Amino acid sequence: MGKCRDGNTQTVNQKRLGGARAVLFVYAMQGLENMAYISNAGYTLLTVQAHSTLLRPFPCKDVAPGSQCEAADYGQVAVLLSGLYLVALGTGGVKAGLPSLGADQFDEKDPKETGLLSSFFNWLLFSLTIGATIGVIFVVRISSNQGWDWAFGVIVAAIRKRHLPIPELTDE
Secondary structure, eight states, X not given: OOSOBOTTSOBOOTTTXXXXXHHHHHHHHHHHHHHHHHHHHHHHHHHHHHHOXXXXXXXXXXXXXXXXXXXXXHHHHHHHHHHHXXXXXXXXXXXXXXXXXXXXXXXXXXXXXXHHHHHHHHHHHHHHHHHHHHIIIIIHHHXXXXXXXXXXXXXXXHHHGGGOOOOOOSOO
């Protein structure tokens, strides 16, 4: 009693296996995936609202200063704000946890991995910036030409495709 055992009840060397670091990694990844689902639910809600005429106010017919536009009712505002809050919550959870989870994979005592750590942050920031640039350029272009329902649908489809199979490394 007091020793760790694997699934075959064999004694396990705790230093050789991942232990607490591996468990933290698995739990952190589950948390990040949950935040991604929350963000995707927000985009889905915004897509449904942009597509449905019942969930948004009627567009203004005249943009003259004296014309009155119909205000959105409480249900329409609630759907819009719920979608925006879900997107903000999910995106904030992913963007806050991803850098620290990635940085934890490098050993600071190894000089080779210390250089890779700074490279990791450079590539992470580059990827986030390219993603934001694509979002600003293409998603806005789609929303201007096709409508917001198509623009949000493209975002939902892009997030949905993230579970593609990852090829295994043959050199390990």
